[in-house]
Amino acid sequence: xxxxxxxxxxxxxxxSIGIGGMVGGGIFAVTGLTIHLTKGGAPxxxxxxxxxxxxxxxxxxxxxxxxxxxxxTVEFLIQGYGxxxxxxxxxxxxxxxxxxxxxxxxxxxxxxxxxxxxxxxxGFYTRLLASGLLVALxxxxxxxxxxxxxSENAFNASKMVLLLIFIAIGLAMPMDxxxxxxxxxxxxxxxxxxxxxxxxxxxxxxxxxNASKDIKNPKRALxxxxxxxxxxxxxxxxxxxxxxxxHLSFPRIESHSDYSLSYAARSFMGPWGHIVTVAAxxxxxxxxxxxxxxxxxxxxxxxxxxxxPRELERDLRGQPLEGMFLFAxxxxxxxxxxxxxxxATMGSAGFLLIFLAVNYANVRLAKETESRxxxxxxxxxxxxxxxxxxxxxxxQNEATRPHLWILAGMIVSAFVIEIAYxxxxxxxxxxxxx
Numbered sequence: 118x119x120x121x122x123x124x125x126x127x128x129x130x131x132x133s134i135g136i137g138g139m140v141g142g143g144i145f146a147v148t149g150l151t152i153h154l155t156k157g158g159a160p161x162x163x164x165x166x167x168x169x170x171x172x173x174x175x176x177x178x179x180x181x182x183x184x185x186x187x188x189x190t191v192e193f194l195i196q197g198y199g200x201x202x203x204x205x206x207x208x209x210x211x212x213x214x215x216x217x218x219x220x221x222x223x224x225x226x227x228x229x230x231x232x233x234x235x236x237x238x239x240g241f242y243t244r245l246l247a248s249g250l251l252v253a254l255x256x257x258x259x260x261x262x263x264x265x266x267x268s269e270n271a272f273n274a275s276k277m278v279l280l281l282i283f284i285a286i287g288l289a290m291p292m293d294x295x296x297x298x299x300x301x302x303x304x305x306x307x308x309x310x311x312x313x314x315x316x317x318x319x320x321x322x323x324x325x326x327n328a329s330k331d332i333k334n335p336k337r338a339l340x341x342x343x344x345x346x347x348x349x350x351x352x353x354x355x356x357x358x359x360x361x362x363x364h365l366s367f368p369r370i371e372s373h374s375d376y377s378l379s380y381a382a383r384s385f386m387g388p389w390g391h392i393v394t395v396a397a398x399x400x401x402x403x404x405x406x407x408x409x410x411x412x413x414x415x416x417x418x419x420x421x422x423x424x425x426p427r428e429l430e431r432d433l434r435g436q437p438l439e440g441m442f443l444f445a446x447x448x449x450x451x452x453x454x455x456x457x458x459x460x461a462t463m464g465s466a467g468f469l470l471i472f473l474a475v476n477y478a479n480v481r482l483a484k485e486t487e488s489r490x491x492x493x494x495x496x497x498x499x500x501x502x503x504x505x506x507x508x509x510x511x512x513q514n515e516a517t518r519p520h521l522w523i524l525a526g527m528i529v530s531a532f533v534i535e536i537a538y539x540x541x542x543x544x545x546x547x548x549x550x551x
Contacts, residue, residue: 125331128338134328135346137273138321140280140353141404143218145397146225147315147461148361149374154311154510157301159362160355162312167351169503170319172496173472174343176479177322179486179493181329181339189326190475197478202535207474210531212444214467217527218317219408219448220460223247226401227452228375229394243375247452250402255445258409272403279396283382284356290385292363310510313503314458316465318354320472322346324407375457409441459520462511466504466524473500 126134148159155162177193186192191208198204227247235242295301302308325342332338361370361381373380379397383390451460476496483490508524511517 125333126328126338127333128341131325131328131332131338131342132346132349133273135322135325135342136277136349137403138324138407139319139346139350140277140400141321141407142222142225142397142401143315143318143404144354144357145229145376145378145400146221146457147318148358149370149377150458150461151311151315151358152362152367152370152377153374154303154314155308156303156367157297157299157362158303158308158311160297160358161302162308162315163318163354163358164351165309165312166316166319166503167347167354169313169316169469169472169496169499170322171344171347171351172492172499173476174322174347176476176488176493176496177326178339178343179488180475180479180482181326181343182335183482183486185329185332185335187327187330189329190323190471193326193475193478194471197475197481202532202539205535205539206532207471209534210467210528211471212440213447213527213531214320214464214471215408216444216447217451217460217464217467218320219251219405219444220247220451220455221317221457221464222401222404222408223251223448223452224457224460225375226250226398226405229379229397229401232373232376232379233391233394244453248449250405251445251449251452254402254405254409255441258406258441272399272406276396276400276403279392279399280353280357283378283393283396284353284360286386287360287364287381288356290364292360294363296362296367297359306506307510309503310506313469313507314461314465314510316503316507317461317468319347319350320464320468322350409444455523458517459523462507462517462520463524463527466507467527469500469504469507470528473497473504476500 151162152159180193180196181189184192184196188195190211194204194207194211198207224243224247227243227245227250230246231242303311322343325339325346329335329339332342357378361377364381364384365373365377369380370377376394376397379390379394381390382393386392451463455463473496476493479486479488479493480490480497482488483493508521511520511524
């Protein structure tokens with residue numbers, strides 16, 4: 118067990134890690150998509166997705182207390198399922214899901230940045246700016262990693278202040294609440310399915326696990342960080358969605374869905390509404406930075422357990438940067454060749470499967486983690502229902518049906534890569550923490 122007195126990270130900082138990871142680039146990218154899918158039920162959609170995250174955060178809490186490690190999710194999967202093909206493939210799927218998440222953040226940056234110069238972008242400028250940001254931040258992380266780390270807190274604080282201003286002014290101004298009435302909801306199963314498309318907004322709480330070894334008094338700090346962080350994120354998402362729905366009609370949201378928050382802000386704040394554009398640019402840039410920073414460490418941790426090539430254990434300029442290069446390259450391909458709804462589907466589905474596996478791992482380890490197995494089992498069921506609802510939602514629309522093949526390809530390729538790598542590399546796979 119981790120030392121409960123020493124550590125660098127206090128309760129508030131641990132809570133900030135979770136909130137910063139959740140309230141990042143995703144909310145700017147997919148609010149419009151959420152409203153497109155769920156109409157007036159969008160606030161409820163965020164609540165539904167939040168409940169799934171809340172159940173899963175319990176499993177993360179108990180496993181973090183029992184297995185504190187910078188490996189986080191990687192460590193939990195190996196503890197729960199051993200060092201076989203299954204845990205290895207899940208760890209590769211986790212890496213892929215983060216690559217998709219990078220693409221979501223970059224797409225959001227491109228959408229909000231292009232909205233400053235052009236009202237209706239066909240996608241060219243969005244992708245150009247998104248690609249430029251990914252490349253620029255790779256360079257920054259190579260030559261200025263220390264600056265990146267120091268700037269994260271300032272970026273996160275600025276983003277939260279600007280979002281709170283958006284919420285406060287939006288709620289204070291006259292709003293049309295009729296768009297949030299039950300008569301404007303989509304049918305219940307469609308509401309659940311739509312909620313799962315944007316589930317990736319909640320994945321960030323798992324970053325708390327990676328910092329667990331440095332947290333002071335984890336038995337006090339971790340419950341507040343995990344449970345409190347998810348609850349705060351739910352409230353913020355619901356309030357943000359209230360403001361957008363209250364100030365924009367459904368057609369206007371639809372026509373500006375890629376940057377709906379800044380468009381809503383401009384509708385009641387005039388030119389000052391661009392503060393939300395600034396918040397989006399700060400949030401997406403810092404989210405990409407944080408993901409790049411964690412990418413090398415994620416692949417480094419998986420490689421150290423023997424499940425990825427030794428090359429990913431190497432340091433460049435004192436940092437494990439090769440994983441970042443891999444993440445950036447694949448994110449560039451995704452953001453340039455896939456539409457936003459396909460990217461969101463892949464990311465949300467990937468994390469739902471990972472969280473399902475972590476929940477079930479905690480069911481299996483309930484005695485060791487001193488858990489209430491029924492809560493984690495409820496998390497398993499919730500994630501499973503959410504995943505199949507998501508697939509159903511995508512399959513119902515002829516335009517999005519091909520996205521299921523992309524999702525299937527991502528899942529199958531994780532297992533193919535793991536099996537092929539084991540047969541070729543013949544590396545010893547081992548537990549890192551007992």
